[in-house]
Amino acid sequence: MTDNTSQAAASQPAAAMTEDLEELVLCESFSSDLQAVARSAKVVAAMGARHLGTAPDFLVIDGVTHLRWSFGTPKVLLLGHHDTVWPIGTLATHPWSVVDGVARGPGVFDMKAGLVQTFHAMAGLGSLDGITLLITGDEEVGSITSSGLIQDTARGLAAAFVMEASADGGALKTSRKGTSLYTLNVHGKAAHAGLEPEKGANAGIELAHQILAIAGMGAGATTVTPTVLSGGTTLNTVPAAATVGVDVRAAETAEQERVDAAMHALQPSVPGTHLEILGGPNRPPLEGSMSAALFALAQELAAGQGLGPLTSASVGGASDGNFTAGVGCPTLDGLGAVGGGAHANHEHVILSEMPARTALLQALIDAVR
Incomplete structure (x- = not known):
């Protein structure tokens, strides 16, 4: 085979992938637009049917469309999502x-x-x-409708491979912080x-006390961040209510x-006020122990394929891989695209x-099932 012929043969998979990628990107799938997510699910399902020879199950939960393909006795879960953060x-x-x-392009x-x-x-x-291939439709908004589905699907399997994008330089994601989300409501008079x-009970002053207390809860790698806040009604009224959102990221359960x-x-400091605390853990941490063996396997397979040394990263952002690891399923994340700018x-x-990333996934699947 001549060099030109070899190059042409090697380019065929990349060209086919590019065509498929264009088709998906041109179908916008903003998480908060459930009709757009449903349209996207149809496009993703049709593409999957072309490649896999069978249609998926459409799982619609509270209006959100998820897709699942299952083949034989489940051993390996491939996990992804088709929703994006980009508005229509x-x-x-x-x-x-x-x-x-x-x-x-949006979501590429x-x-x-x-x-x-x-x-x-x-x-x-x-x-x-x-x-089993599970593609969800609400990952970008916290997987509210799909978290139970993910956990039930992953429980007891040998491995979950999460097709989220890689970290910088193509690094696989071997640990992710868990997330907790809270809303603190202060009620005053x-x-x-x-x-x-x-005669009032200033909810704004109480909120200030609580924000300082909350910000002090972070330690080491654990971050506790007060985010969206509001309070009061008019400039000449003692605030009767105030609220703050809190984002928590923790590497360990x-x-x-x-x-x-x-x-x-938390307890109030201003007399006459009381606190209402809503929310809690959203995703458990993906701890390094849950990915260590799979990452070592990936390194071995990559070396055998001449792909060069694989690197790993610990990241603060969560994914649906947090859920699979949380139910005890060994999980390797970041096996998707190499690029940037999520x-x-x-x-x-x-x-x-x-x-090359596709070939690595193939080898990983064959090695663990």
């Missing part, structure tokens, strides 16, 4: 494009390229026995700020539990990396 109409300002081997990196790689990896296997402020206990132990204007995918 983003294509007008961030159009699909390919320039110098780099693809751009997070995580439509990962779905394309998954379909091509599965299509290249001799058998699909033992594989209104009064005229000029005539009789002493014990830390997540510590902060949760501290949040629920949720940002410079979101992009390096197309030449897609075939």
Whole structure:
């Protein structure tokens, strides 16, 4: 085979993946638009049916459309999502494009390229026995309707491979912080700020005390961040109510539990006010122990394929891999696209990396099922 012929043969998988990626990116799938998510699910299902030879089950939970393919006795879970953070109409300002081997467009990196790689990896296997593929429709908004589905599907399996985009430089994600989300509502008593402020119970002042207390709960790698806050009604009224949202990221379950206990132990400082604490842990941590063996396997397989040394990363952002690890399923994340700019204007995918990542996924599946 001549060099030109070899190059042409090698380019065929990349070209086919690029065509599939364009199809997915051109179907916008903003998480908060359930009709758009449903349309996207149909496009993803049709693409999967072309590659896998069978249609998925459509699982609609509270209006959100998820897809699942199952083959034989489940051993391995491939996990991804088809929703994105980009509002409908983003294509007008961030159009699909390919320039110098780099693809751009809303959701191209997070995580439509990962779905394309998954379909091509599965299509290249001799058998699909033992594989379950789950593609959810609400990952970007906290997996509210899909978390139970993910946990039930992953429980007892040998491995979960999460097709989220890679970390910088193509690194696999071997640990992720768990997330907790809270809303703290302060209830006080209104009064005229000029005539009789002493008769009020200032929820704003109480909120200030609580924000300082909450911000002090962070320790080491654990971050506790007061975020959205509001309070009061008019400039001349003692605030009767105030509220703050709290974002917590913890690398270990014990830390997540510590902060949760501290949040629920908060007490008011301003007489006449009382606190209402809503929320709690959203995703458990993906601890490094849950990915260590799979990452070592991936390194071995990558070396055998001549892919060069794999690197790993611990990240603060959560994914649905947190749920699989939380039920005891060994989990390796970040197996999707190589590129960057998730949720940002410079979101992009390096197309030449897609075939190699696809081959690595194939090898991982065959090694564990």
